[in-house]
Amino acid sequence: MxxxxxxxxxxxxxxxxxxPSASRIAQTAAAERIAGAFRxxxxxxxxxxxxxxxxxxxxxxxxxxxxxxxxxxATLWKWTPVLLRGFVFNLVISAVAMAAxxxxxxxxxxxxISLLLPVRKGAWLTTxxxxxAPWLVLLFxxxxxxxxxxxxxxxxxxxxxxxKATLGLSLPVMAxxxxxxxxxxxSIPTAQWESAASLAFNRRQTLWMIIFPQCIKRMxxxxxxxxxxxTMATVLTSIVGVNEMMSLTRQALSAENxxxxxxxxxxxxxxxxxLYCYPIARWTVRxxxxxxxxx
Amino acid sequence: xxxxxxxxxxxxxxxxxxxxxxxxxxDRGRFASGFxxxxxxxxxxxxxxxxxxxxGAWLQRSRLRVTRRVVHWxxxxxxxxxxxxxxxxxxxxxxSLLTTTAAxxxxxxxxxxxxxxxxxxxxxxxxxxxxxxxSGIEAVPQTTIEAAESLGFSRxxxxxxxxxxxxxxxSLPALNNNLVNLVKTTTLAYAIAVPExxxxxxxxxxxxxxxxxxxxxxxxxxFALVGLLxxxxxxxxxxxxxxxxxx
Numbered sequence: 003m004x005x006x007x008x009x010x011x012x013x014x015x016x017x018x019x020x021x022p023s024a025s026r027i028a029q030t031a032a033a034e035r036i037a038g039a040f041r042x043x044x045x046x047x048x049x050x051x052x053x054x055x056x057x058x059x060x061x062x063x064x065x066x067x068x069x070x071x072x073x074x075x076a077t078l079w080k081w082t083p084v085l086l087r088g089f090v091f092n093l094v095i096s097a098v099a100m101a102a103x104x105x106x107x108x109x110x111x112x113x114x115i116s117l118l119l120p121v122r123k124g125a126w127l128t129t130x131x132x133x134x135a136p137w138l139v140l141l142f143x144x145x146x147x148x149x150x151x152x153x154x155x156x157x158x159x160x161x162x163x164x165x166k167a168t169l170g171l172s173l174p175v176m177a178x179x180x181x182x183x184x185x186x187x188x189s190i191p192t193a194q195w196e197s198a199a200s201l202a203f204n205r206r207q208t209l210w211m212i213i214f215p216q217c218i219k220r221m222x223x224x225x226x227x228x229x230x231x232x233t234m235a236t237v238l239t240s241i242v243g244v245n246e247m248m249s250l251t252r253q254a255l256s257a258e259n260x261x262x263x264x265x266x267x268x269x270x271x272x273x274x275x276x277l278y279c280y281p282i283a284r285w286t287v288r289x290x291x292x293x294x295x296x297x
Numbered sequence: 298x299x300x301x302x303x304x305x306x307x308x309x310x311x312x313x314x315x316x317x318x319x320x321x322x323x324d325r326g327r328f329a330s331g332f333x334x335x336x337x338x339x340x341x342x343x344x345x346x347x348x349x350x351x352x353g354a355w356l357q358r359s360r361l362r363v364t365r366r367v368v369h370w371x372x373x374x375x376x377x378x379x380x381x382x383x384x385x386x387x388x389x390x391x392x393s394l395l396t397t398t399a400a401x402x403x404x405x406x407x408x409x410x411x412x413x414x415x416x417x418x419x420x421x422x423x424x425x426x427x428x429x430x431x432s433g434i435e436a437v438p439q440t441t442i443e444a445a446e447s448l449g450f451s452r453x454x455x456x457x458x459x460x461x462x463x464x465x466x467x468s469l470p471a472l473n474n475n476l477v478n479l480v481k482t483t484t485l486a487y488a489i490a491v492p493e494x495x496x497x498x499x500x501x502x503x504x505x506x507x508x509x510x511x512x513x514x515x516x517x518x519x520f521a522l523v524g525l526l527x528x529x530x531x532x533x534x535x536x537x538x539x540x541x542x543x544x
Binding site: 022034 | 425433438468475484499502516520523
């Protein structure tokens with residue numbers, strides 16, 4: 003880019019010929035980079051496609067039913083309470099991991115804009131360390147390194163597997179929330195800080211009473227998207243042996259020991275996840291559209 | 298070199314920190330091969346997924362309606378299902394159909410688990426890349442394409458020499474996000490026993506019972522690997538960014 007007489011302006015461009023899609027993709031990329039996760043875009047058509055897959059799976063399985071065996075729908079119905087218990091387990095893990103990750107992530111996010119250099123750098127390093135580590139590795143880390151029980155004042159408290167798995171999932175959530183908080187605070191115009199200072203607010207008051215309330219709106223859509231992605235990621239805990247829906251499905255399939263059930267069962271599982279994540283994804287899109295006007 | 302390796306044996310004797318991957322040549326070889334496998338898996342999947350993205354974005358502008366529909370449904374499928382499910386689908390679902398009978402009479406899979414991991418992960422990341430490149434291409438104005446046509450460029454050559462280079466510069470930030478995500482997703486190959494870093498480490502810690510040491514080594518290796526990728530890609534991104542279109 004050549005320097006002109008008026009000097010380099012940030013928005014000056016030699017290539018002003020690009021269509022609006024260019025700035026749209028730049029904005030999406032910046033938002034996704036802060037959120038640390040891609041945007042989930044579920045549509046009703048996905049549910050219909052899943053349902054079609056499920057019906058196809060049932061049809062294929064029904065064609066292989068031997069005389070004397072119960073029908074595929076009866077088999078699915080028999081296992082539904084067990085599978086749903088597993089699904090509730092998934093939801094509990096996702097809710098606890100999200101709550102824990104959000105609380106710690108909020109503090110980490112505030113630490114990232116601290117005026118103290120060591121605090122700021124430390125928070126930055128922590129955030130990026132946990133953002134760069136794969137979720138599965140963090141899950142393994144907590145599963146294998148946390149003790150199976152702790153003794154406090156002579157009282158032995160067992161730590162079940164799922165608590166450790168939840169902690170493992172809350173670490174990446176924490177790092178992503180931290181970055182969402184930092185991004186939201188830094189997206190508030192500097193004029194807000196300056197006008198607060200002119201009204202004699204101190205830094206903490208400005209942050210809590212002026213900046214942070216405005217951030218909540220901007221943080222909500224990426225935060226909900228992160229939750230939907232976390233819910234889908236809870237199936238990872240099946241790899242480390244937590245008895246959630248995916249593990250229970252595998253156990254059900256081996257207990258049935260019949261060929262042809264695979265597609266029907268797995269599409270059934272997927273359908274339950276879709277039912278849960280779809281409203282969240284839609285709501286995220288709606289909130290984002292509503293808040294976008296204020297930018 | 299040997300004294301460097303044996304320093305870790307002394308460390309074990311002195312402090313109990315048991316880093317067998319340094320002083321035990323067998324473990325060192327295993328871990329190195331796992332690390333190398335992760336790097337290879339990442340590199341191959343990055344290249345393949347970018348190619349899928351380029352071809353897919355080209356096909357999505359096809360004049361045939363059916364081609365556009367196929368690409369659309371490919372994106373929808375891979376974007377909206379968990380990658381672990383996709384991996385299982387390819388390895389257990391499709392893989393169990395593609396078997397041959399060996400000389401011994403046993404059923405042998407035609408496609409190895411490493412190949413399935415590459416296929417599955419490339420398709421997963423490729424679906425995102427198609428969309429990324431498509432929005433990049435959409436940003437190139439019709440007038441630029443008309444200018445190319447007036448200079449006698451064919452449809453393919455316009456795409457290759459005019460539209461794609463511009464679109465690539467626009468798409469690079471979004472592409473980087475996706476590729477970083479892809480490298481992190483390669484750990485899922487553990488689930489189908491691909492001997493990558495996580496899998497090899499789990500073998501080492503079950504043999505040597507040095508779980509904490511291996512966990513920390515593993516975490517550090519991934520941090521370094523992904524951090525390096527992020528750093529290099531961001532440098533590149535800044536170097537070729539289109540002025541005025543960053544955020």
